[in-house]
Amino acid sequence: MSAEQVTTRRESGVARGVSFLDNLGYRLQRLPLHLVIIILCAIWVVPTLGMIINSFRSIDDMNNAGWWTTLFPPHGFTLASYQQVLAIEEVPTSILYSVLITIPATVIQLTIATMGAYAFAWMRFPGRNLFFIVIVGLMVVPIQMTLIPVLQIFKFIGVNGTIVSVWLAHSGYGLPFEVFLLRNYLGGLPREIFESAEVDGAGHAVRFLRIAVPMTIPAIASLVIFVFLGIWNDLLVALAFLGTSLYRPFTVVITGLVTSQGGGWQYLTAAAVLQMALPLAVFIFLQRYFVRGITSGSVKG
């Protein structure tokens, strides 16, 4: 006991003092870091929050004071904006049309893309690389480059202004990216599985339906979310092909109300909240798939 222990204790005491000061210094040094991060997060969250709060205020409140005044009593929350927006005849129907556009368009393009991707991944044929390079190039072509002729095609086959036209258009525009992504995924599946199935006498139809499709489900699931939200949020394609039609989806109707309402657009907060409720719910509940879908497309290697 003794001297040795005492010194250790004293040393450790000193050490503790130093480490406390060190720690404090370290923390103070890191204060700017935390501050910067918190300010950035605020800039990225507060605008959305402010609009959601605004959607629960009366139009008079919105015109007379900013959303932050609601944080203190009297709050004066009301569902008036929602009632007002849903009372506009075209709003509820446009939500329905958004659903009727989004689901079939997603199903159509992903079934076609999976089949095409299988051909590019597991079959050899002259021109395969050339075709695929064209597909890689098509991924970035601006759709403005195609709108007018596609409109003419729709007029020619008589689907102009119908929901069918946007199914076809979305499918055409979405396919290059989906074929590219699914082909990379399918091509990464172990060759032995397909070879042993072939030895067992399974034709391509069986290999595709029984092996390739089930094994690709994770990739397809991410793509479904990504494609579904892309179409749900789309404005340009819907505006170009359904801009003046009866079957305008939600985004087009909201945009029309924003520009036509002039000063009274404030209550459209409710419409915007309804429009983004689905994407936000998907993001919150299916975050992993969502982020995977977004990252897998752009970076490989």
Add this chain to the structure above:
Amino acid sequence: MDQIITAVVAVVGVPLVLLGYIIGGEQVIERLPGRLQNWMRPYFWALPAVGFATIFMVYPMARTVLISLRNRTDSDWAHGAWGIFSNYNYFFTFPDTLHALRNSVAWLIFYTFFAVGLGLVIAILVDRVRYESLAKIAIFLPVPISAVAASIIWKFMFDYQPPGTTQTGTLNAILGIFHRDPTPWLIDEPVINNAALIFVGVWTAVGFSMVIISASLKAISSEVLEAARIDGANEFQIVRLVVTPLLWPTITVVGTTMLINALKTFDIVYVMTNGAYDTDVIATRMFSQMSVAQYGRAAAVGVVLFIAIVPLLIVNIRRFQQQEEQR
């Protein structure tokens, strides 16, 4: 009601039809002689996807080039009303389109720089704190939101009332705290309103670049950073001399994506200002020409947009070919 039935039929029918196409087609192909079978099968499988891409992208692109070379409304085919280059002449001489071109260049430079730069900075910063995943969710939040909703969100942030009245827009209220006059963010042309629109674009895009850059940041081995620290490098030197070079391939990928996004920018401008007060970009210009049936001019604007994207397209194909060699 009819629409609902059509949609249900399509959701069930299209996969069934394709299933029938695969099974029926394979039945036929399997009965063919071996060589013909091997030759035909891949084309049979690739046909639906390649056909769709051809009808809705390849053919329309060629046709758009053709239309751009005709008269400005693409009318009067019977008399061969060709106006070779008159539509391009319009593009490069009218102030409206030239301003749209200038704004698109501003989008290209500033949107890309800030979307990638902020993504990189935020990815590096949040890597150093314990609440990283929470901070990332906050920054990523605008990504799933549509440009339409984001535009309404920012219309409130930018809202402007004349000086002396209560400011309901968040930004002008903040200016008021510092006793500054309110700014008409979306009207003050051409610098402030275009900067405001570009900022909204950056706001929606940073989450995307941050997530991707952060993923490859995590892949840098801690040994490399440890070695740099032992050699006496401080944090700034590590970021500048070690981390950034290692992230460079990812940064160029994200950068290319952002350049393409910048050129394609449409929704935000269309919803927030619809090109008013000198905020048009190429993509909105094309659309507005198209909606007044000036198809020749609209096509020419579309072609210019495409030509601007071609270098990026080549970069993407090169990168794809490099990846293929490594497979």
